[in-house]
Amino acid sequence: MKIxxxxxxxxxxxxxxxxxxxxxxKVFAAKGFFTTKMIDIAQEAEFGTGxxxxxxxxxxxxxxxxxxxxxxEINRLIKYEFSRIAPAKEKIRGALKNLFEFxxxxxxxxxxxxxxxxxTEWTIKEDFRKGIHLKRVTYxxxxxxxxxxxxxxxxxRSFNPKDMACSLLGMVNSFVLEWLISxxxxxIASKLETLLEIFLGGVQRRERRR
Amino acid sequence: MKIxxxxxxxxxxxxxxxxxxxxxxKVFAAKGFFTTKMIDIAQEAEFGTGxxxxxxxxxxxxxxxxxxxxxxEINRLIKYEFSRIAPAKEKIRGALKNLFEFxxxxxxxxxxxxxxxxxTEWTIKEDFRKGIHLKRVTYxxxxxxxxxxxxxxxxxRSFNPKDMACSLLGMVNSFVLEWLISxxxxxIASKLETLLEIFLGGVQRRERRR
DNA sequence: ATTTAAAATGAATCGTGATTCATAAAATGA
DNA sequence: TCATTTTATGAATCACGATTCATTTTAAAT
Numbered sequence: 001m002k003i004x005x006x007x008x009x010x011x012x013x014x015x016x017x018x019x020x021x022x023x024x025x026k027v028f029a030a031k032g033f034f035t036t037k038m039i040d041i042a043q044e045a046e047f048g049t050g051x052x053x054x055x056x057x058x059x060x061x062x063x064x065x066x067x068x069x070x071x072x073e074i075n076r077l078i079k080y081e082f083s084r085i086a087p088a089k090e091k092i093r094g095a096l097k098n099l100f101e102f103x104x105x106x107x108x109x110x111x112x113x114x115x116x117x118x119x120t121e122w123t124i125k126e127d128f129r130k131g132i133h134l135k136r137v138t139y140x141x142x143x144x145x146x147x148x149x150x151x152x153x154x155x156x157r158s159f160n161p162k163d164m165a166c167s168l169l170g171m172v173n174s175f176v177l178e179w180l181i182s183x184x185x186x187x188i189a190s191k192l193e194t195l196l197e198i199f200l201g202g203v204q205r206r207e208r209r210r
Numbered sequence: 211m212k213i214x215x216x217x218x219x220x221x222x223x224x225x226x227x228x229x230x231x232x233x234x235x236k237v238f239a240a241k242g243f244f245t246t247k248m249i250d251i252a253q254e255a256e257f258g259t260g261x262x263x264x265x266x267x268x269x270x271x272x273x274x275x276x277x278x279x280x281x282x283e284i285n286r287l288i289k290y291e292f293s294r295i296a297p298a299k300e301k302i303r304g305a306l307k308n309l310f311e312f313x314x315x316x317x318x319x320x321x322x323x324x325x326x327x328x329x330t331e332w333t334i335k336e337d338f339r340k341g342i343h344l345k346r347v348t349y350x351x352x353x354x355x356x357x358x359x360x361x362x363x364x365x366x367r368s369f370n371p372k373d374m375a376c377s378l379l380g381m382v383n384s385f386v387l388e389w390l391i392s393x394x395x396x397x398i399a400s401k402l403e404t405l406l407e408i409f410l411g412g413v414q415r416r417e418r419r420r
Numbered sequence: 421a422t423t424t425a426a427a428a429t430g431a432a433t434c435g436t437g438a439t440t441c442a443t444a445a446a447a448t449g450a
Numbered sequence: 451t452c453a454t455t456t457t458a459t460g461a462a463t464c465a466c467g468a469t470t471c472a473t474t475t476t477a478a479a480t
Contacts, residue, residue, distance in 0.1 A: 009447095009456085034244055038438060039460095048459040053439065133391075140388075157411075163404050166388050167381045174380020175373075194373050201367075202412030219426085219477095226427095248468060249430095258429040263469065421480100428475070438465085445458070450451100 017055045020045045024062050029108030033063055064128045070109060071135040077102060078142055088150030089204075093196060095146075096172065100189045103176055111180050114173060140165050147203070156203045168199055227265045230255045234272050239318030243273055274338045280319060281345040287312060288352055298360030299414075303406055305356075306382065310399045313386055321390050324383060350375050357413075366413045378409055 023045035027036045038059055042049045056062045081095040103110050143165035150156030156164070175195055179188045233255035237246045248269055252259045266272045291305040313320055353375035360366030366374070385405055389398045 037436090042460095049438090050440075050460065051458050054457075059438065159404060159408065163385075163401065164408070166384050167405070167408050170380040170382070170384020170387075171377045172380070173384065174376050177380075178376050191373065194369060195377070198369065198374070198377050198409075198412035200412070201414075202408035202410070204411075206416070247466090252430095259468090260430065260470075261428050264427070269468065424477100424479080426475105426477075429471100429473085431470105432472100433468105433470070435468090436466090438463105440461105440463070441459100442462095443459085445456105447456070448454080450453085 013055075016047075020047065020052060020055055021062075021066065025066050025109060028063060028066065028112060029106075032112050060128070064131070066109075067113070068131060068135065070106065070113060071132070071139070074099065074102065075135060075138055075142065078139070082142060082146055087153060087155065088146045089155060089200060091146050091149075092168070092200075093192075096192055096196065097189070099172070100192055104188055107180070110176060114177055114180070140169065143168060150203070155205060157205050159203060164203055167202070171195055171199055223265075226257075230257065230262060230265055231272070231276065235276050235319060238273060238276065238322060242322050270338070274341070276319075277323070278341060278345065280316065280323060281342070281349070284309065284312065285345060285348055285352065288349070292352060292356055297363060297365065298356045299365060299410060301356050301359075302378070302410075303402075306402055306406065307399070309382070310402055314398055317390070320386060324387055324390070350379065353378060360413070365415060367415050369413060374413055377412070381405055381409055 020041070024041045027040045027044050030036075031040070038052060039049050041062070042052055045052070052062070056065075077098050078095045081098060082091050084091065084094070086094075140162065144161040147156060147159075147161035147164040150164075151158050151161065172195065175191045176188060179186070179191070230251070234251045237250045237254050240246075241250070248262060249259050251272070252262055255262075262272075266275075287308045288305045291308060292301050294301065294304070296304070316323075350372065354371040357366060357369075357371035357374040360374075361368050361371065382405065385401045386398060389396070389401070
């Protein structure tokens with residue numbers, strides 16, 4: 001009987017924790033880190049302010065848990081596509097397709113995701129900073145690996161893979177930012193082909209000229 | 211005798227104002243907007259805290275004056291290159307060359323420039339927001355115009371000029387960010403050719419295939 | 421040298437909002 | 451039901467830092 005109960009307790013704890021995270025994501029996404037107040041999150045989650053601190057050490061922690069989650073999801077997503085056996089070109093197309101879907105579903109969060117990426121505004125525990133930075137490096141390296149594959153397949157010109165990764169990442173972010181800012185609402189996925197054509201056009205080997 | 215004096219006064223006023231701006235830039239660049247305190251700026255400028263308010267209405271104003279200045283400088287720089295008579299391709303190369311030089315000279319400021327661009331974290335007077343946004347639009351439009359020129363010259367494929375501008379901008383920002391973050395220190399200009407090759411390779415018309 | 425005006429100062433104010441904690445409510449077990 | 455333990459609460463605390471303003475310092479004018 002003891003165990004029964006404590007198991008439920010544990011489940012409830014996790015459930016509440018999750019609810020708070022969901023609320024926090026919603027509010028952070030809408031207002032950004034500095035402008036959301038703990039009380040906003042509390043209200044959204046329908047808990048008292050103090051309660052949040054039973055589940056999380058600080059506002060900062062709350063934010064970085066979310067931030068990390070998203071980054072991990074993205075990395076997972078990309079890693080999955082890249083692990084298949086296919087030409088680099090196809091892998092990239094697949095990964096971007098998934099990525100764009102993911103972004104479309106997490107539109108609001110991406111608004112801050114993009115601006116917080118560079119971490120300038122933070123006085124955070126070194127832990128967090130290192131964690132985030134690591135994820136970014138992982139992300140770039142993942143991309144770079146596929147670029148290298150492309151070079152080995154002789155379909156891509158032999159640019160520095162990191163530079164290619166950097167270019168692609170930049171283009172993606174830029175299109176996403178434009179999409180976030182823009183009033184009109186079109187699916188971000190509608191930019192996929194353009195983006196790919198420009199990028200691939202840029203890195204692919206030319207056919208022999210006559 | 212009256213005029214003499216008051217002219218000097220006016221000069222001094224401007225000189226002090228300038229000193230404060232310089233100090234502010236240094237501190238903002240080092241620490242970002244939210245983390246710099248007015249007192250930091252005051253100390254850097256060797257004035258009392260109160261004095262700053264004789265010259266500027268608020269911390270926010272101080273920041274946005276600087277931000278605007280930089281954006282204007284960049285726009286001016288690009289506009290200048292683009293106003294010459296030359297093929298789109300050359301204009302772009304020229305503009306990026308200047309831009310990279312400028313960035314190299316303003317390295318620290320760019321760290322925040324990049325992250326503040328998207329304005330999510332701000333609760334600012336609508337004035338400021340509109341100003342910044344306008345500059346960004348100008349910037350993109352400037353780029354888009356050259357892209358259109360490239361299309362008309364038949365050297366660029368007929369992508370949407372805005373999309374091309376967006377791609378280029380993204381690549382530039384991404385390389386700059388990587389450069390800012392990276393420990394190694396290489397001139398950002400060293401990435402210019404790679405960037406151009408990838409971008410131009412992507413947008414230029416292909417030679418006839420055999 | 422003295423009065424008057426301008427400029428600078430930084431300690432005190434004031435608002436804000438993260439975090440805490442004494443108390444209340446709820447759940448548990450008897 | 452009642453004692454006990456766990457969990458939730460939100461008002462009070464506390465830290466921080468932008469801004470103000472009474473006071474001092476400096477410069478100007480005579």
